[in-house]
Amino acid sequence: MTIRSLLATIVGLCVSSTHAQPPTTNPPAHNVILVMIDGLRWQEVFRGAERALISKEHGKVEKEQPVLDAYWRDSPEERRQALLPFLWGIVARQGVILGNRDRGSLGRTENPHWFSYPGYSEVLCGFPDDRIDSNRKVPNPNTTVFEWLNAKEPYRGRVAGFGGWDVFPFILNTMRSGIPVDDSIVPFTAGTITPGLETINKVKTEIPRRWASANFDAIVFRTAMEWIPANTPRVVFLGQGETDEWAHEGDYEQYLRAARRVDGFLAELWAFLQHHEFYRGRTAMLITCDHGRGDGAVFPEKGMKDWNNHGAKHPGSDQVWLAAIGAGIPSTGEASDGEFTLAQTAATLAHLLGEDWNAAEPRAARPLGTIVWATTPVTP
Numbered sequence: 001m002t003i004r005s006l007l008a009t010i011v012g013l014c015v016s017s018t019h020a021q022p023p024t025t026n027p028p029a030h031n032v033i034l035v036m037i038d039g040l041r042w043q044e045v046f047r048g049a050e051r052a053l054i055s056k057e058h059g060k061v062e063k064e065q066p067v068l069d070a071y072w073r074d075s076p077e078e079r080r081q082a083l084l085p086f087l088w089g090i091v092a093r094q095g096v097i098l099g100n101r102d103r104g105s106l107g108r109t110e111n112p113h114w115f116s117y118p119g120y121s122e123v124l125c126g127f128p129d130d131r132i133d134s135n136r137k138v139p140n141p142n143t144t145v146f147e148w149l150n151a152k153e154p155y156r157g158r159v160a161g162f163g164g165w166d167v168f169p170f171i172l173n174t175m176r177s178g179i180p181v182d183d184s185i186v187p188f189t190a191g192t193i194t195p196g197l198e199t200i201n202k203v204k205t206e207i208p209r210r211w212a213s214a215n216f217d218a219i220v221f222r223t224a225m226e227w228i229p230a231n232t233p234r235v236v237f238l239g240q241g242e243t244d245e246w247a248h249e250g251d252y253e254q255y256l257r258a259a260r261r262v263d264g265f266l267a268e269l270w271a272f273l274q275h276h277e278f279y280r281g282r283t284a285m286l287i288t289c290d291h292g293r294g295d296g297a298v299f300p301e302k303g304m305k306d307w308n309n310h311g312a313k314h315p316g317s318d319q320v321w322l323a324a325i326g327a328g329i330p331s332t333g334e335a336s337d338g339e340f341t342l343a344q345t346a347a348t349l350a351h352l353l354g355e356d357w358n359a360a361e362p363r364a365a366r367p368l369g370t371i372v373w374a375t376t377p378v379t380p
């Protein structure tokens with residue numbers, strides 16, 4: 001080795017250790033699963049349970065001790081690991097997680113409403129729209145990245161959605177897009193229906209309903225876990241909504257338990273993907289939320305109970321987080337700087353598949369730089 005090449009190697013090592021060079025060798029993902037956990041705050045994702053809310057006064061917690069035993073630990077790192085063991089034990093180590101405001105990673109919605117339909121539509125379309133200003137069952141006037149993919153080979157008929165809220169078929173505009181969407185309430189009859197799905201469909205109509213237009217996450221998750229192996233979709237939406245429902249009830253214990261349950265579902269889904277021939281090694285999973293919630297600790301004038309609300313009148317509920325793992329996702333872990341918006345999710349999802357959503361939809365925000373740098377650039 002000559003002095004010159006030795007110097008070049010040393011310089012190269014220094015450069016790569018301080019400013020990682022974008023490799024362009026990661027192939028695109030073959031399949032993508034987008035999971036959205038409704039209204040799960042970044043505060044719980046990055047700090048774990050909040051002590052003041054484990055109380056009768058602020059979180060309707062009748063017996064504090066079992067909740068403290070399950071979720072309270074000395075440090076934020078231990079607390080978040082106790083609450084979301086898959087997210088922190090696997091996703092944050094093998095993938096990326098963005099939105100820890102305590103470390104300077106700032107995520108927000110672009111829409112000014114900070115509630116569900118505008119949040120989901122922003123994620124799925126890649127931009128906010130003034131016309132999307134309520135949760136009414138209005139067919140989405142805009143084309144989602146899911147609808148675009150479903151109209152395109154090789155994704156045609158290989159796109160599906162599952163969500164615990166009866167507005168999802170409108171957000172994904174099933175009538176126009178043709179995407180089958182399970183709303184957790186009406187029996188799901190699209191594609192191949194297994195005996196397991198027939199049972200879940202019966203249970204849906206036989207169990208009492210706690211919420212008028214939503215159902216429990218397990219119903220949604222079990223439907224997805226039966227349907228996915230039988231129909232092998234390439235692009236999947238999975239909406240989990242109990243976090244938001246329990247929060248609106250002001251029940252912090254059930255909110256935490258719902259978050260912990262979803263984390264377990266994600267661990268099971270991830271394990272399934274790694275063992276199934278069609279998905280193993282070529283599937284990416286994006287995990288995010290549709291909005292944040294109020295923060296009584298930061299805005300005391302709103303009161304501690306503001307954690308249960310969200311919307312434009314509740315400061316902080318525009319603050320969001322996002323995580324990703326799998327094919328095409330770098331293992332850069334927890335971000336400690338940078339800004340992003342929910343609107344970037346749509347183009348990121350397309351980019352992971354090697355598709356360019358920005359070219360098809362000029363209003364869409366660019367893909368997340370944190371994820372894009374590690375994947376093969378989309379060919380123009």
Ligand SMILES: [Zn+2]
Pocket residue numbers: 038039115116117119244290291
């Ligand atoms: Zn929501």
